[in-house]
Every structure is written in structure tokens, then in C-alpha cells.
Amino acid sequence: MPTASQRIPAVVRPLVSERARKTLDLVEKFVNEECLPADPVYHAQLGEGPARWTYPPIMDDLKKKARDLGLWNMFLAKGHYKEGAGFTNLEYGLMVEHFGRCRTASEATNNSAPDTGNMEVLAKYGSEAQKKRWLEPLLKGEIRSCYVMTEPGTASSDATNVALSIRRDGDSYVLNGQKWWISGAGDPRCKVYMVLGKTDPNAEKYRQQSIIIVPTDTPGITIKRMLSVYGYDDAPHGHAHLVFKDVRVPAENIVLGEGRGFEVMQGRMGPGRIHHAMRSIGAAEEALNWLLTRANAEHKKPFGKLLSQQGVILQWIAKSRIEIDAARLIVLNAAAAIDAGNAKQALMEIAQAKILVPNMALDVIDRAVQTYGAEGVCQDTPLAYMWAQVRTVRIADGPDEAHLEQLGRRENKRAAEAAFLLQRQVEITDALFRKYGTKESGPCSKL
Ligand SMILES: Cc1cc2nc3c(=O)[nH]c(=O)nc-3n(C[C@H](O)[C@H](O)[C@H](O)COP(=O)(O)OP(=O)(O)OC[C@H]3O[C@@H](n4cnc5c(N)ncnc54)[C@H](O)[C@@H]3O)c2cc1C
Structure with missing residues (x-):
């Protein structure tokens, strides 16, 4: 099976450094071999009652392994923060997708929200004293x-x-x-x-x-x-x-100073939305893995056939593949746009990713739930919890509708330009009719 770096979409491949490719493969291996198997242990260690508000000991072991592998604080983007691991938003976007496939990986590598956004704020706007007292222990993963x-x-x-x-x-x-x-x-x-x-x-x-x-x-x-x-x-x-x-x-x-809350907030939002979107892509990929497994389970054949031999399920598989791959390109494009300038200049691209991806991921997870029947809605697969988590992304960090409104208003500003282009086409068409002496028929050339 090709590794994560071999699966990087062709269109962004030239933007990914050799070092980032190696780290991406390491991230995938760490998630597959350490974090996904640790997830059920993490849940079990949480236990019941007040013990749930302590924290599972397996996390410290995962954190140590991640640090030893050099998988730490990759979210602080190159060119924007000196404290980070030196990857671009695009490179980190490819990595954080794998964190979204499981419960433990983001925290194990000190890349979890809301710490990431808070560290960005402190690194970008904090005074030296604020950095020393709060940013340093956050970067070390000592506090949250x-x-x-x-x-x-x-x-x-x-x-x-x-x-x-x-x-x-x-x-x-x-x-x-x-x-x-x-x-x-x-x-x-x-x-x-x-x-x-x-x-x-x-x-x-x-x-x-x-x-x-x-x-x-x-x-x-x-x-x-x-x-x-x-x-x-x-x-x-x-x-x-x-x-x-x-x-x-x-x-x-x-x-930063009194009255500057909005300025600080704006600086915090852009990259965080990309991280959430790529985590949702990871969740969708993981859900598709579960779907494929159930669809090909020999021991569970309704009406004597594998689910994957039912046309409708094959269509779900195909649709899920197309939708995940298309959504990934939208997010990577937004990450590349931030890298090329800053989050403010990439507002449209970020909003597109923020709206599209969780909706796509919910569809894929829901298909996976459906293939498992009743098992899909209970605790025996990670799908039910995954759905609940991704559903909140449509609200947290600004609801879909607010982003749709912003995006709609911006797009609508092109109305005059669009009308001008269409009018110009009509005029040229009319001139062509006159030139050839052809009588108008078929599609209307008038606006
Ligand atoms: C799991 C989870 C974790 C969260 N974590 C944090 C956190 O750590 N810190 C924190 O401060 N907050 C957090 N939030 C809160 C989150 O940021 C807010 O819920 C979100 O900003 C929406 O605000 P609200 O709930 O007050 O909804 P409201 O502002 O009351 O909006 C309600 C609804 O109105 C509609 N609406 C809003 N604007 C428009 C518009 N322009 N056009 C049309 N319809 C619109 C939308 O449908 C929206 O869902 C979290 C939320 C969730 C669910």
C-alpha cells in the first residue's frame, strides 16, 4: 500500500519538502501503530465517575514516544512562528489529517485545540513575560x-x-x-x-x-x-x-492592548479552521476504512451477498472516495493560500473549507454507520462518537450559516462583472448573426 507521502495529491506535491514527506510518513506510522491501538485503552483508563476528570496515564507514554520521534508542535507554521517545527500550513495540513483519524494523536504530539490557537496568539501577540509564563509550558506540553x-x-x-x-x-x-x-x-x-x-x-x-x-x-x-x-x-x-x-x-x-480583542481573534482563527477541516477529512477516511471492512465481511452477508456486492453500497464507496478527495483539495488549497500570504488574504478559501468539509465528513460517516446496522450507532465502533464530534464542527468556530453569508456576500460582489461578461457575449453573438446573415433560432442570445 502506498505511504502517506506517496498519496499526496499530485497538484500540491511540488509544494511539499522532502523533510515534510518523511515526517508525514512518520506521522502515519505513529498514528497507525501507536495512537489508533491506544484509543480503546485511553477510553478504558478514563473509567467512570470523578476518575473521568483526571487523565489517562497512557497519554504520557504516547507523548514521550512522539517527542522521541520529533513529532511535536508541527502546527506553528514556518515563516510565521520561530517556535514551531518549521512546516508550512500545507505540510502540516497533510499531517493533521492523520491526527483526525483517532482520539489520542493530536494531544500526544502537542498539536491539539484549543492549545494550538492559544499558543499562536501568545507567540504572535504575547509580551515577553506572557510568553515566558504561559507559552513556554504550553509548548512543552506541561500545561493546557x-x-x-x-x-x-x-x-x-x-x-x-x-x-x-x-x-x-x-x-x-x-x-x-x-x-x-x-x-x-x-x-x-x-x-x-x-x-x-x-x-x-x-x-x-x-x-x-x-x-x-x-x-x-x-x-x-x-x-x-x-x-x-x-x-x-x-x-x-x-x-x-x-x-x-x-x-x-x-x-x-x-x-496586545485594550480594545484589540478582534485583532487578536482574527489572527487566531484562520489556521485553526484548516486544522479542524483536515481532522474531519481524517475522520472521513477512517470511517471509509470501517465501511470497507464491514462491506466485505464474510461472516455478515444479508440475503446471501457481501454488502460490497450490492450496487447501492458500491456507489456509497465510490461517492465517499470522490467526496473525500475533492474536499481534501479544497482544504489544501486554503492552506496553500495562507502560506502564500496570510489568513486574512485567504478568507474565501478558508470559509469554503470550513463549510464544505464537515458536511462531507458527516455524509461519509453516516454511510459507514448505516453499513454496520445497529452496531454502527453504539459504542462498539468509533463511528457514533466520530459523528457527534464532527457534527459540532458545523457550529464551533462560527456556524456554517455565518460563513455562508460572508462567502455569499463576497461572491455576490461579482454580479456586475458577471452581467458585463454576459452582455459582452450577447453583443458579440449579435454581431456574428449580422455578419453571417443567419436567422436567430435555438438558445436565446438576449439577456
Ligand atoms: C463542541 C463545542 C466546543 C466549543 N468550544 C468552545 C470553546 O472552547 N470556547 C468558546 O468560546 N466557544 C466554544 N464553542 C462555542 C462556539 O464557538 C459557538 O457555539 C459558536 O460560535 C456559535 O455561537 P452560539 O452558540 O452563541 O450560537 P448563536 O450565535 O446563537 O447562533 C445560533 C444559530 O444562528 C444561526 N446564525 C448565526 N449567524 C448567522 C448568519 N449570519 N446567518 C444566518 N444564520 C446565522 C446559525 O444557524 C447558528 O447556529 C464550542 C461549541 C461546541 C459545540
């Missing part, structure tokens, strides 16, 4: 972090609504408000929150919010409850509903 934006009382897909109060008081800021869906807050190693809140309700619309660093043990923070995703608790990471009551932090914890 949360991104704290969404609120129960506001439509948070529009971050200008974010209302948690961050009020200046002498040398401190004081935080009051509530946040929810704070991923990672259940993990005992989570030591720092990056909080988006309002510092000045009277400032210009995009200058009202700021991001501030809050150590998790600051007095006044309580975890009100943990939220479930389609019934899954996602332990030990989890998603918390947090309450901030008179939480006081030093003024120097503000990132």
Missing part, C-alpha cells in the same frame, strides 16, 4: 489552556455581542460574567484561560472587546456545570459553563 469566548446569554457567533465585563481598577482588571462551551476546562492540567470580554462598551464596534490572560486558579471562578455533546462528556477535556465573579488579574495580563 482554554479559549473563553462564548456566552450563554448572547448570540456569540457575532463576537461583538460578547458582554463579560473586564473593568480596569488601578493596576488590575476585574472580570464579571458567564461563559459556556469552554473546551478543555475539565482537564486538571488546564492552567490558563484566554478570555474575550468587553473593556469599553462605548468604544467603536470592533474596539470594545479585549483578550486577557486569566490563571485558572484565580479566586472568583467557578465551574457551574459540564455540558455534554450528544450525550458524550468528552472527558477529561470537557466543555464547561463558567462563572466569573469579581475575578481580579494584573493589568499586564491584557494581550
Whole structure:
């Protein structure tokens, strides 16, 4: 079977260095031989009750193996961050696909969200003191972090609504408000929150919010409850509903400066969306592996035939192959666009990937679930959990509809240009009719 580097889509192959190809093959081997077999052990070590909010010992062994192989912090892109492993967004995109095939690989290699986005923020915008205190231990994988934006009382897909109060008081800021869906807050190693809140309700619309660093043990923070995703608790990471009551932090914890929350957030979003999209591609590939296995299982033949001998299932297999390969190209194109400039210049390409990929992956996973019958919806395959995880990608980091609206508006700006092109064609056609003295018939040439 060809290795991951031999399967790189032809169109992007020239953009992938020899070093990245070798690392990609190493990533695939690490995921196949270490992480996928470790997943059930990780789940079993989580156990029941309060033990679920500790963390499984197998993770430390996986982390050590990953570090020994040099598979560490590959997400920090070359040319943008000096702290990373020196790969482009495109090269890392090819690698993170494999992380998406399993539960343990992203964390084992210190490439898991939301730490990745938070590390990008600290590396890009943090002061030297902030980097020393928080970025260094995050880069070493010694602590974990949360991104704290969404609120129960506001439509948070529009971050200008974010209302948690961050009020200046002498040398401190004081935080009051509530946040929810704070991923990672259940993990005992989570030591720092990056909080988006309002510092000045009277400032210009995009200058009202700021991001501030809050150590998790600051007095006044309580975890009100943990939220479930389609019934899954996602332990030990989890998603918390947090309450901030008179939480006081030093003024120097503000990132980049007061009122610059949007600027910081924009810097964080682009590459993260590519990472999620490529993880979803990996999930779809893994689901297709499960589908193929069930479709060719000799011991389970409804009506005396393998599932793969049923035309409809073969069509599912073919469609899944086409859709995964097409979606991968969309994401790699977005990654290449970021590499060629920056995330802001690649907004359209990123939005396309963000919308297309989870929807595609959900279709593929659903087909795989269906081939397993009842077994597909229970805990005996990873498919049910995989579906629940990928479903949230359509909401987290901005819902599909918000991205569709943005994309639609941009595309719609081409309306005048499109009409001009069509009008020009009509005029040329009319001239051709006149030249040849031909009578008009068939397709209409008028707009
Ligand atoms: C598993 C999971 C993990 C998460 N982790 C984090 C985290 O770590 N930190 C954090 O801060 N947040 C996190 N979130 C929250 C996530 O970022 C928000 O849910 C998301 O931004 C949407 O905000 P909202 O839930 O307030 O929905 P709302 O803003 O209330 O939107 C509701 C719905 O309105 C519709 N809508 C919105 N905008 C438009 C539009 N322009 N046009 C048409 N329809 C529209 C969409 O259908 C949308 O789903 C997580 C969410 C999930 C599910």
C-alpha cells in the first residue's frame, strides 16, 4: 500500500519538502501503530465517575514516544512562528489529517485545540513575560489552556455581542460574567484561560472587546456545570459553563492592548479552521476504512451477498472516495493560500473549507454507520462518537450559516462583472448573426 507521502495529491506535491514527506510518513506510522491501538485503552483508563476528570496515564507514554520521534508542535507554521517545527500550513495540513483519524494523536504530539490557537496568539501577540509564563509550558506540553469566548446569554457567533465585563481598577482588571462551551476546562492540567470580554462598551464596534490572560486558579471562578455533546462528556477535556465573579488579574495580563480583542481573534482563527477541516477529512477516511471492512465481511452477508456486492453500497464507496478527495483539495488549497500570504488574504478559501468539509465528513460517516446496522450507532465502533464530534464542527468556530453569508456576500460582489461578461457575449453573438446573415433560432442570445 502506498505511504502517506506517496498519496499526496499530485497538484500540491511540488509544494511539499522532502523533510515534510518523511515526517508525514512518520506521522502515519505513529498514528497507525501507536495512537489508533491506544484509543480503546485511553477510553478504558478514563473509567467512570470523578476518575473521568483526571487523565489517562497512557497519554504520557504516547507523548514521550512522539517527542522521541520529533513529532511535536508541527502546527506553528514556518515563516510565521520561530517556535514551531518549521512546516508550512500545507505540510502540516497533510499531517493533521492523520491526527483526525483517532482520539489520542493530536494531544500526544502537542498539536491539539484549543492549545494550538492559544499558543499562536501568545507567540504572535504575547509580551515577553506572557510568553515566558504561559507559552513556554504550553509548548512543552506541561500545561493546557482554554479559549473563553462564548456566552450563554448572547448570540456569540457575532463576537461583538460578547458582554463579560473586564473593568480596569488601578493596576488590575476585574472580570464579571458567564461563559459556556469552554473546551478543555475539565482537564486538571488546564492552567490558563484566554478570555474575550468587553473593556469599553462605548468604544467603536470592533474596539470594545479585549483578550486577557486569566490563571485558572484565580479566586472568583467557578465551574457551574459540564455540558455534554450528544450525550458524550468528552472527558477529561470537557466543555464547561463558567462563572466569573469579581475575578481580579494584573493589568499586564491584557494581550496586545485594550480594545484589540478582534485583532487578536482574527489572527487566531484562520489556521485553526484548516486544522479542524483536515481532522474531519481524517475522520472521513477512517470511517471509509470501517465501511470497507464491514462491506466485505464474510461472516455478515444479508440475503446471501457481501454488502460490497450490492450496487447501492458500491456507489456509497465510490461517492465517499470522490467526496473525500475533492474536499481534501479544497482544504489544501486554503492552506496553500495562507502560506502564500496570510489568513486574512485567504478568507474565501478558508470559509469554503470550513463549510464544505464537515458536511462531507458527516455524509461519509453516516454511510459507514448505516453499513454496520445497529452496531454502527453504539459504542462498539468509533463511528457514533466520530459523528457527534464532527457534527459540532458545523457550529464551533462560527456556524456554517455565518460563513455562508460572508462567502455569499463576497461572491455576490461579482454580479456586475458577471452581467458585463454576459452582455459582452450577447453583443458579440449579435454581431456574428449580422455578419453571417443567419436567422436567430435555438438558445436565446438576449439577456
Ligand atoms: C463542541 C463545542 C466546543 C466549543 N468550544 C468552545 C470553546 O472552547 N470556547 C468558546 O468560546 N466557544 C466554544 N464553542 C462555542 C462556539 O464557538 C459557538 O457555539 C459558536 O460560535 C456559535 O455561537 P452560539 O452558540 O452563541 O450560537 P448563536 O450565535 O446563537 O447562533 C445560533 C444559530 O444562528 C444561526 N446564525 C448565526 N449567524 C448567522 C448568519 N449570519 N446567518 C444566518 N444564520 C446565522 C446559525 O444557524 C447558528 O447556529 C464550542 C461549541 C461546541 C459545540
